[in-house]
Amino acid sequence: MKKLILSAATLALMTGMGVADTVRLGTEGAYPPYNFIDDNGEIAGFEREVGDELCKRAELECEWVINEWDSIIPNLVSGNYDAIIAGMSITDERDEVIDFTQNYTPPSASAYMATSADVDVSTAVISAQAATIQAGHVAESGATLVEFATPDETVAAVKNGEVDAVFADEDYVKPIAAESGGELMIVGDLVPLGGGIGMGLRESDGELRAKFDAAIQTMKDDGTLNALITQYFGDEAQTF
Amino acid sequence: MTTTKHLTAFSSIFTVLLLLAITAPVALLFGFVGATAARSHFAPLRWLGKTYSAVVRGVPDIAFFLFFVIALDQGIEWLRHKIKCPDWPDAIRQGNDFVVCSAAKMPLSESSTFVHQSYGFSLAVLTFAIVFGAFAANVLYGAMGAVPRAQMETGEAYGMSNRQTFWRILVPQMWVYALPGLSNLWMILIKATPLLFLLGVRDVVYWAKELGGLKTNAFAYPHPDWRLWYFLGLLVFYLTLTKLSELILNRVMARLTHGQATAGGEAARKATS
Known part of the structure; x- marks a missing residue:
């Protein structure tokens, strides 16, 4: 009681x-x-x-x-x-x-998205949002990293040719690639990152x-x- | 174009205009006080005035906005904490964390979003006023020095005190010298308003980015990257604002030049005679 x-x-x-x-x-x-x-x-x-x-x-x-x-x-x-x-x-x-x-x-996968399938993600110029695990991964991978403040800008940079590919959570880029009408596609292997x-x-x-x-x-x-x-x-x- | 989101975006135009309307006079006041202090015969006051304008002008805006606002906010909360929770057992600084008792939060956690936004906005106004006040102090200091000494001497010859010559002769005449510098500052202030987002206030530039950005099917109206069009709108907005200011400032200039012993005043005299 x-x-x-x-x-x-x-x-x-x-x-x-x-x-x-x-x-x-x-x-x-x-x-x-x-x-x-x-x-x-x-x-x-x-x-x-x-x-x-x-x-x-x-x-x-x-x-x-x-x-x-x-x-x-x-x-x-x-x-x-x-x-x-x-x-x-x-x-x-x-x-x-x-x-x-x-x-x-x-723990989810991150993916590269580019405008053409023949981008070599280990040497290309890659955009990622600043201070993310994706940015850290690109910096260590040997590719050239270009950082942006917002996710939207990282995708825009691929579209206007400023970078070769964007690296972000697969869940973020997948719908964008799917709805781009073939302009954008997932390239390279998926990378498991983080916990x-x-x-x-x-x-x-x-x-x-x-x-x-x-x-x-x-x-x-x-x-x-x-x-x-x-x-x-x-x-x-x-x-x- | 009529969703709640768009309406919020349109209202952010007024946020910007309100910021300008409040910041400009406050900054001018800061500048005036700063300039007067820098001219003071009392040495500590003079040092204070000069240090203010030298230090604040020297620190990059963006650093000032990031550092100063957090410091100011923490300072306010620290003071409230000391007053409201004197027997709080824990330290305020715990490693990286800044922890005050919940009664000392500024604003309180449970207060409405509007209160939080107003508080953020006031911090923004204060920060803008301090930064632009420093520049204005320098402009006004120069303008005060540019008023011909003979004008002051005439006042003194009539038996005016220091205070009287300052308020009746120096201050009315200095504006014509200050105006080109001040109008410059005003233009820069207009352009600097997008720094608002650093302080958590969502201004027109933030909304243009947000609304124009690529929208997938997660949104009710998916569309591609339309930022170009939204930014063109911004271009029109800011150019209209600066053009209007220019027209108004030219009028003010013409009015201030009237009857002044400057080249502009002379030109105005010749034009009318």
Whole structure:
């Protein structure tokens, strides 16, 4: 009985805290289908749905904030929002500065996209978004790296011939190639990079991280996460 | 063109205009205070005025915008933290993290998006005002020096105090010397407004990029890269703005030159006589 009262009290306390504290989620809003701005000017996409569901399960009041990719980590550690949910792969370098939840997408492949099939991606000029694992990979691969601030610009650079190919998450370039009417195509082999995508949190914010971690686990367990992945990235996308 | 997203984009034009309307007078005020301080007979004040305009003018805008705003924001939160949560057990700096108690957040986490945006906008206005105020201080300092000494001496001969000669003779006459420099600054300020996005305020350039960018089937209306057209629109917008400013500034110049002992004033006198 005593235990029951105690747990009820803790539960009440926890939900009480959940309502009082608004958790601000930072995203880029320029990386469809992960996150983008829809015609209502609202943030939409895979991460919008995942984030809203996670907040519901963790009983948190969440609000979305758009921040450009370049300063997305500095603004997190400075406290302008409480979590990053922006297609950010879990890497060791980032883990030194911030903390990650467990991944909510399986480790995914990155792909090269070019205007012709005979591009040799190991020597060509490749565009990638700045401060991404793809940019890091290109820099190490021996190809010439050209960095851009937004994903959109990396694709535009291929189209206007500034670079030979763009290197990005397969899930980002695949729909673009498919809808380009043959102008753009995936070239070379797929490259598995990173440990999947996770939410980024301040290292001092262990409590919030635990809440999101638990919520992600429940979504993995009951299959809702897999359903969302299939919905946004197609049937052949990797699931948990 | 009439989706909510487009309407937000159109309203960002007013964000830019509002920023210009608020920043220009505030920057001018900063400049005036800076220039006056730099002319002061009291040495520390003079040093302060000169340091302000020298340091801020020397730091690249983009560095200033990235560094100063975060520092300012953290400074405000640090002060609020000290006042509101004096018995907070944890350190504010924890490794890379900057953590203050939730009551000290500026603005509070639970306040509405509008409050957050207004706060970001005010930070932007302040930063722009400080940067452009430094340039204006230098322009005004030069303009004050350009007013012929004889004018001041005449005032002194009539028994005016330092304060009186400053306000009644120097200040009314300096504008004609300051205007070319100030109008230049105004033009640069117009062009510098896209820096707003660095501060998290979404301006017209951000929206042109966002709306014009390639859209796949994930969006309701897929279309190819239309940024060229959106940027042409921006070109028209900014050129109209600068052209209008030029027309207005020319009028102001003509008015200020009237009756002045400058080449412009002389030309105006000859033209009317």
